[in-house]
Amino acid sequence: MIERDRGGRFFAHLLLIVGVLIVAFPIYYTFIASTQTIQTILRPPLPLTPGGEFAENYGQALFGGVGRIGGVDVGTLLFNTSVMALGIALGKIAISLLSAFAIVFFRFPFRMFFFWMIFVTLMLPVEVRILPTYKVMVDLGLIDTYAGLILPLVASATATLLFRQFFMTIPSELVEAARIDGAGPMKFFRDILIPLSRTNIAALFVILFIYGWTQYLWPLLVTNDNRMNTIVIALKKMVSFADADTPWNLVMVTAILAIVPPVLVVVLMQRWFVRGLVESEK
Amino acid sequence: MPKAAFPNKLLPYLLLAPQVLVTLVFFYWPASQALYQSVLKEDAFGLKTEFVGLANFSAILSNPNYLSSLQTTLIFSISTALLAMAPALLLATAAEKVVRGKGFYRTLMIWPYAVAPAVAGLLWLFMFNPTMGTFAYMLRAAGVPWDPLLNGDQAMLLVVVAAAWKQISYNFLFFVAALQSIPRSLVEAAAIDGAGSTKRFWTIVFPLIAPTSFFLLVVNTVYAFFDTFGIIDAVTAGGPARATETLVYKVYIDGFVNLDLGGSAAQSVILMAIVIALTAIQFRYVERKVHYA
Amino acid sequence: MAAIELSEVRKVYAGGVEAVKGVSLTIPDGAFCVLVGPSGCGKSTLLRMVAGLEGISGGTVRIGGRVVNDLEPASRDIAMVFQNYALYPHMTVRQNLEYGLKNRKTPKEEIARRVEEAARILEIGQYLDRRPGQLSGGQRQRVAMGRAIVREPAAFLFDEPLSNLDAKLRVTMRAEIRRLQRRLKTTSLYVTHDQLEAMTLADQLVVLNAGRIEQAGSPMAIYEKPASLFVATFIGSPAMNLVPLDGPGASPLATLAGPGRGRQVLGIRPEHMRLLDGGAGVRADEIVLDLVVSGVEVVGAESYVTGRLAHGGPELAVRVPGYSHLEPGAAVKAAAPLGAFHRFDAESGRRLELA
Numbered sequence: 001m002i003e004r005d006r007g008g009r010f011f012a013h014l015l016l017i018v019g020v021l022i023v024a025f026p027i028y029y030t031f032i033a034s035t036q037t038i039q040t041i042l043r044p045p046l047p048l049t050p051g052g053e054f055a056e057n058y059g060q061a062l063f064g065g066v067g068r069i070g071g072v073d074v075g076t077l078l079f080n081t082s083v084m085a086l087g088i089a090l091g092k093i094a095i096s097l098l099s100a101f102a103i104v105f106f107r108f109p110f111r112m113f114f115f116w117m118i119f120v121t122l123m124l125p126v127e128v129r130i131l132p133t134y135k136v137m138v139d140l141g142l143i144d145t146y147a148g149l150i151l152p153l154v155a156s157a158t159a160t161l162l163f164r165q166f167f168m169t170i171p172s173e174l175v176e177a178a179r180i181d182g183a184g185p186m187k188f189f190r191d192i193l194i195p196l197s198r199t200n201i202a203a204l205f206v207i208l209f210i211y212g213w214t215q216y217l218w219p220l221l222v223t224n225d226n227r228m229n230t231i232v233i234a235l236k237k238m239v240s241f242a243d244a245d246t247p248w249n250l251v252m253v254t255a256i257l258a259i260v261p262p263v264l265v266v267v268l269m270q271r272w273f274v275r276g277l278v279e280s281e282k
Numbered sequence: 283m284p285k286a287a288f289p290n291k292l293l294p295y296l297l298l299a300p301q302v303l304v305t306l307v308f309f310y311w312p313a314s315q316a317l318y319q320s321v322l323k324e325d326a327f328g329l330k331t332e333f334v335g336l337a338n339f340s341a342i343l344s345n346p347n348y349l350s351s352l353q354t355t356l357i358f359s360i361s362t363a364l365l366a367m368a369p370a371l372l373l374a375t376a377a378e379k380v381v382r383g384k385g386f387y388r389t390l391m392i393w394p395y396a397v398a399p400a401v402a403g404l405l406w407l408f409m410f411n412p413t414m415g416t417f418a419y420m421l422r423a424a425g426v427p428w429d430p431l432l433n434g435d436q437a438m439l440l441v442v443v444a445a446a447w448k449q450i451s452y453n454f455l456f457f458v459a460a461l462q463s464i465p466r467s468l469v470e471a472a473a474i475d476g477a478g479s480t481k482r483f484w485t486i487v488f489p490l491i492a493p494t495s496f497f498l499l500v501v502n503t504v505y506a507f508f509d510t511f512g513i514i515d516a517v518t519a520g521g522p523a524r525a526t527e528t529l530v531y532k533v534y535i536d537g538f539v540n541l542d543l544g545g546s547a548a549q550s551v552i553l554m555a556i557v558i559a560l561t562a563i564q565f566r567y568v569e570r571k572v573h574y575a
Numbered sequence: 576m577a578a579i580e581l582s583e584v585r586k587v588y589a590g591g592v593e594a595v596k597g598v599s600l601t602i603p604d605g606a607f608c609v610l611v612g613p614s615g616c617g618k619s620t621l622l623r624m625v626a627g628l629e630g631i632s633g634g635t636v637r638i639g640g641r642v643v644n645d646l647e648p649a650s651r652d653i654a655m656v657f658q659n660y661a662l663y664p665h666m667t668v669r670q671n672l673e674y675g676l677k678n679r680k681t682p683k684e685e686i687a688r689r690v691e692e693a694a695r696i697l698e699i700g701q702y703l704d705r706r707p708g709q710l711s712g713g714q715r716q717r718v719a720m721g722r723a724i725v726r727e728p729a730a731f732l733f734d735e736p737l738s739n740l741d742a743k744l745r746v747t748m749r750a751e752i753r754r755l756q757r758r759l760k761t762t763s764l765y766v767t768h769d770q771l772e773a774m775t776l777a778d779q780l781v782v783l784n785a786g787r788i789e790q791a792g793s794p795m796a797i798y799e800k801p802a803s804l805f806v807a808t809f810i811g812s813p814a815m816n817l818v819p820l821d822g823p824g825a826s827p828l829a830t831l832a833g834p835g836r837g838r839q840v841l842g843i844r845p846e847h848m849r850l851l852d853g854g855a856g857v858r859a860d861e862i863v864l865d866l867v868v869s870g871v872e873v874v875g876a877e878s879y880v881t882g883r884l885a886h887g888g889p890e891l892a893v894r895v896p897g898y899s900h901l902e903p904g905a906a907v908k909a910a911a912p913l914g915a916f917h918r919f920d921a922e923s924g925r926r927l928e929l930a
Contacts, residue, residue, distance in 0.1 A: 008479065012379035019373040020390045023450060026405040027393060029416070033408065044419035095300040102297035107287045114298055121309045122561070129554075131537040131546050132315035133308060140307075152308040160301065173661035175288075176628050177722075181675030182649035185288040191674070195665040214398035216512030217534065232398045236516050239404060248414065255401055255408075262396035267389055274392075277452065278459055 027259060034058070034252035041248040053249065061253040068247065069234045070226035074254055077231040078261070080149075081213055084230055085262075087150035088212035089205050096159035097197070101189055103160075104167040105175065115164075122157035134221050148222040149230070153215065159204055166200050167193070203276025206269045213262045231258040313554070319547035338548035347524065348532070348549075355507065355528040358442060362510070363502035365446035367495070370453030375483070377454075378461045388458070395451035400512030406444040407517050430518070434525025437518045441526050444517060445510045453498050460494035461487070500564050507556070529553060577639025577652070577729035577762055578604045579625060585633035586620050586786075594620045596786040597634065602779060605760040607753070611773035612783035613809070619734060621783070622766045626732050627651050639729050649678070654723035655732040659739060660715045662707040668718050669703040672725050686725075693721040696755065713744045720755070731756070733765040737772065749775060770810050774798070782806050800917075804924040807842050807917060813879055815842045816891040819921060824888025827864060833918035833927040840919045845879060845892040847915035851908040861910040866891060868905045873898055882907060 033041050036051035065071040102108075103115050133152055142148030170193070178188045194201075219230045229237070235254045240246050266273050323334045342348045377387055394402065409417045412429045421428040430436040464487060472486045511530050514520060520527035520535060527535070533553065537546030579602040586595035595617040602608040610618040623629040625636055627648035635642050643651045654675075662671050669690060676686045694700040697717045707715055716736065723731050736752070737745045753776055756763050767773055773780055774794045782789040782797065782805070789809075790802040801807035801815070808814045818825050818841045820832055825841075832839050857863055866882030869890060878899035879892045893909050901907065918927040 009379055009381070012376035013383070015376040016373060016380065016383075016387045019369065019376070020387060023394060023447070024390055026402075026409060026447065027397070029409055030405050042414050044414055045416040095304065098297040099301040102294040105288055106290065106294035106297075108291065108294045111294070114302060117310075118301060118305060121305055129309075129312045129316050129550055130534060131543065131550065132312035132319065134538075135315065136308065136312050151304060155301075155304045155308040171659055171661065173657040173659055174663065176623075176626075176648070177655070177657060177661040177663075178674075179288075179628065179648045180626065180653065180655050181722075182678035183674075185290055185293055187678065188288075192663055192665075198665075210396050214396075214401075214512075216398060216400045216515070220515075221538070232400050232512070235404065236400055236512075239407075239516070252408070255404060258401050259397050262398075263393050266392055266396040270389060270392070274388075274455055277455060 027256075027263075030252055030255050030259075034249065034256045036249065036252075038247065038249045041252065057249045057253045061250045061257070066234075066238060066247065066250050066254070068238045068240075068245075069229065072226045072229065072234065074231065074234075074257055076227060077229060077234045077254075078257060080146075080228060081230040081232070081258075082261070083146050084149045084215070084219065085209050085212035087146065088153050088215075089208035091150060091154040092156065092159045092208050093201055093204055095154065096163050097189075097194070097201075100160050100163035100167055101193060104164055105185065105188075118157045118160050120157070121155055122161065130217060130221065137222055143222050144225045144228045145222075149219055149228075150212075153212065153218060159208070162200065162204060163197065166197060170196065199272060199275070202269065202272040205276075206265055206273040207276045209265055210262050316547045316550045316554075319543055320551045321544075322547075323544045334544070338544045339552070342545060342548050342552070350524065351527050351529055351532045354438075354524075354526065358438065358445075358510075358526070358528055359503045359506035361438075361442045362445045362449070362506040363499055365442060366449035366502055367453050367498055370450050371457050371495075373450075374454050374457030374461055375487075377458055388455075391454050392451045394448045397448060398512060399445070399448060399510055400516040402448045403441065403444045403513035403516035406440060406447070410440055432522055434522055437522055437526050441510070441513055441517050444513050445506060448513075449502055449505055453502070456494055456498055457491065460491040464490050497564070500560060504557070504560050504564075507553075507560075529556075578602060578637075579608075579730055579762055579764060580637040580640075581621075581625070581634065582637075583634035584621065584624060584631060584636060586617070586624060586629060587632040594786055595624070598783075598786075598788055599634075600781060600788065600791060602762055602764060604762055606778045607756050607763045607765065607776060608779040608781060609765045609767060609773040609777035610781050610783055611767055611770055611809075612789075614768055616783040617786040618766045618768075618783045622732055622734055622764060625651075625730075625764060626653055626655050652729040653732055654726040654728040654730075655734065656716075656719045656723050656736045658735040660707070660719040662715060662718055662722070664707055667704050667706055668699065668710070668721075671707065671718060672703075672721050675722065675726055689725040689727065690721075693724040696724065696758075697721050712740050713748060716740065716748055720752070724755075724759070729762065731761050731763040731765075733763065735767055736765075737767070737769075745772075752776065771812065774810070782809060784809075800926065801842075802926050804840060804842075804919045807919065811844060813845055813892050815844050815917070816848075816889070817842050817919075818884065818889050818891070821921075822889060824883065824885025827884070828862070831862070831913065831916050831918070833929055835920070835927060838921035839927065840921050842917035842919060843891075843911050843915055845894045848891070848893040848909050848911045850880065850893055850895055851910050857910055858912075860913050862913055864891070864909050864911070866893075866907050866909050868901050868903050868907060870903060871899050871901055880907070882909070 029046065032048065032050055033046055034057055035054040036046070037053050040046070040051060061074045063073055063075060065073040099114075099118060103111060137143055137148050137152070142151070174192065175188065178192055183191060214232065215230070216232055216236075219233050220236075223229050223233065226234070226237075231254065235251065235258055238246065238251050238254060320338055321333060321335055322331050323338065373391065377384055380387070397405070407415070409415045410428070410430060412418045412422075412431065418428050427433075428436060430440045468486055468490070469482060472482045477485060507528070508530055510528070511534070514526055514528060514531050518526040520531050529549065530553065533546050533549045536542045536549065581598055581600045584595060584598045585593070587593050598617075598621060600608075610621060612618045620629055624631050625638075627643065627646060631644050635644055637643065638651055638653065663674065666674065672690045672693060673686050676689065681689075690703075694703060697720060699714065699717050699721060702710060702714060702718070707718065710718065719736065733752070737748055740748060749772055765776060777794050779791065780794045780797050781791040784805050790797055790806045797806060798810055801810060804817070808817070818828055820829060820839045820841060828841055831841055851857065851863065864884060866884060868880060868882045870881045872879045872881070877897065878895045880895050880899050880901055881890050881892045883890055891909070918929070919925065920927055
């Protein structure tokens with residue numbers, strides 16, 4: 001930091017390399033396993049380098065179907081999970097943009113009432129109200145539907161609060177200039193507010209996509225049909241340590257495929273991700 | 283001057299409608315159901331329902347299983363929070379020291395955040411399960427009687443490690459941000475005052491990132507309470523012998539497996555109270571952060 | 576081209592606060608009218624009511640003879656320049672200029688022609704493809720004016736457009752705004768709290784105080800005959816010297832009192848007084864005052880010597896050409912022409928004219 005501390009810097013690198021190895025190792029280990037035959041996997045210790053079954057295992061999992069989860073192929077699972085993650089991310093962003101726009105740029109009776117009504121939902125994660133929410137889904141006939149996977153998780157205040165906070169930093173003169181320039185509210189929303197919110201939208205998208213992709217309890221409850229499962233749920237269903245016929249090679253492939261898309265999103269959109277993470281907690 | 287506003291009367295309600303609708307149907311309705319059911323007793327077939335007041339609550343709070351689950355949750359949460367924070371702080375401090383490769387380390391460090399909790403649990407289980415895990419094999423070869431599927435303490439250790447692993451990314455990013463926000467001049471002043479590097483850390487840096495640490499402690503506790511359902515379910519399913527049955531897991535088991543609706547609802551209500559308390563603590567912290575800034 | 580007419584315009588906020596208390600004012604076609612006053616006097620509110628950004632609680636606003644009370648800002652045929660420029664940060668300069676025209680469905684060729692023209696007048700041609708964030712304060716100010724010009728509106732509204740610029744740029748831009756307005760001959764309403772800006776820009780100067788017009792007229796008319804104590808002290812820098820006639824040290828001035836019985840305040844501007852060398856050279860129409868120097872402020876080309884008429888009396892500033900070497904405590908004599916004094920009623924603050 002201050003002195004030209006070469007030894008300290010070397011030690012820091014060493015520490016970071018060890019840290020990165022530990023942090024990344026479980027993923028690497030699973031990747032190795034996903035390229036081995038089932039026999040190799042079942043005979044520890046696992047080799048430290050990839051085996052030769054990459055194409056075979058991945059092809060089988062993606063297109064061939066996996067017996068333990070009703071012959072559904074991982075491609076279908078990836079599709080379901082993508083629909084869910086994108087639906088949650090885009091749905092939340094859309095309804096939050098609209099509601100934050102209403103709360104910040106309009107004056108109307110019960111404005112604060114609505115604000116608080118939305119704000120309170122910040123406090124309660126789905127996990128603590130699962131049973132009644134499940135009953136609602138049954139009553140509405142939303143079991144085994146994409147709507148059922150997505151809608152209950154769209155009801156949260158985080159995105160609305162974030163957009164509200166951002167909108168409040170927009171100078172009122174900008175609104176006034178737009179009004180004088182002949183832009184009505186929706187034109188202002190489309191031409192000025194949305195473009196100005198781009199980075200916030202991107203940041204939130206990453207966070208919400210991950211949130212949607214990694215859901216567990218909710219998809220577990222609202223999907224009975226194997227073909228509606230998300231990849232995380234299907235993975236859990238495939239694994240059984242008691243049964244001898246668990247297709248471990250395919251389990252490992254599925255695990256890797258469950259990890260790769262969200263990791264790619266996080267790594268490729270790193271700048272927005274870090275920003276979104278730090279800001280959404282303020 | 284008040285914030286500029288559009289004069290439309292009806293439009294704001296239309297804009298709010300989607301979120302309000304979704305919130306009412308999927309939040310307020312179920313939440314009020316939970317409150318309502320928490321004071322009812324229903325038999326397992328749903329044929330008879332009677333009002334029992336706070337009986338469900340008193341039954342839960344005097345149930346040894348519930349109390350031990352509470353204890354399990356506390357042990358799990360605190361261990362997870364500490365195990366997720368300490369290495370993250372160490373690594374963040376190291377990342378602050380290095381000049382080159384900061385971005386590289388960060389990129390590799392944030393992967394676990396994107397891994398679903400259930401999958402994270404499975405990854406660790408792959409490495410440590412007694413039948414095929416390489417590390418389980420090594421532990422046994424070293425003479426350690428390792429079997430997390432039978433030994434409750436080992437099961438707890440495994441879920442704690444998996445849960446903490448996933449959270450390191452998050453803590454790392456926040457600690458890096460906090461360390462970066464410390465004015466250089468402060469650290470330099472301390473160096474001029476003759477404080478060595480270790481002393482500087484404990485007397486200057488650590489107090490300045492204390493608010494962040496406290497914030498992370500709350501966030502990690504909330505995470506361990508609620509977001510680790512997947513890990514528990516995938517790794518231990520609450521076992522062996524309820525050794526890893528956390529409160530959230532118990533709500534699920536009692537509601538969906540044991541079909542004790544009133545009891546499950548009452549547990550939900552208690553959990554809601556805990557969340558509200560934790561959120562309140564977090565907000566007080568946010569207010570205080572303003573003064574630190 | 577259009578006149579702006581306000582009649583008995585009032586603004587009452589929801590909480591009952593009356594920000595504008597009945598203002599009537601006519602700005603002739605092509606005139607440059609400046610509203611000046613301290614913060615909170617209602618000048619911005621008044622401007623925003625003309626723009627349509629604030630509701631009008633009472634009275635009528637006409638632009639070009641048309642009552643605009645209930646029209647949207649966009650339908651009032653006005654353009655506005657804001658204090659913080661309010662440029663759309665995500666659009667290029669060209670897009671900023673075009674936005675209002677596009678919303679009005681102006682033909683493409685016409686938009687291009689007007690943008691071209693505005694860019695030429697304001698010399699911002701080379702910035703057209705940049706974003707506002709890449710421009711300096713002065714350049715942004717020009718773009719903000721360009722956005723107003725391209726609209727070719729009936730009136731320009733300026734809301735303290737120069738406050739965010741540094742002192743030097745402010746002087747340049749002030750001259751530029753004036754030149755531009757002369758050239759385009761567009762009726763303009765300009766709000767500022769800076770009396771110097773107001774004096775130099777206005778054809779018609781309106782001094783507002785507490786939601787009412789204190790005085791309206793040409794800048795020099797107001798400067799020479801301030802209608803009230805408020806105007807007298809607000810317009811002119813340093814401010815007009817005031818001496819309450821019943822206060823300490825005022826006895827030498829008692830003969831200057833105007834008609835009427837009430838308590839009076841005399842006013843004299845620093846530049847109308849001069850220091851006497853010794854006591855010689857007093858003209859017949861002058862009155863001589865004894866001052867004890869309390870401070871000297873050297874501005875460069877001139878100095879302001881402040882002194883007291885008597886112990887505990889009011890402090891008077893006297894403009895002195897060049898550099899003054901006087902020390903605090905020195906006794907000096909100052910002369911002032913009898914005709915340069917202003918008289919005000921101490922109770923109402925209104926100006927008193929000699930019969």
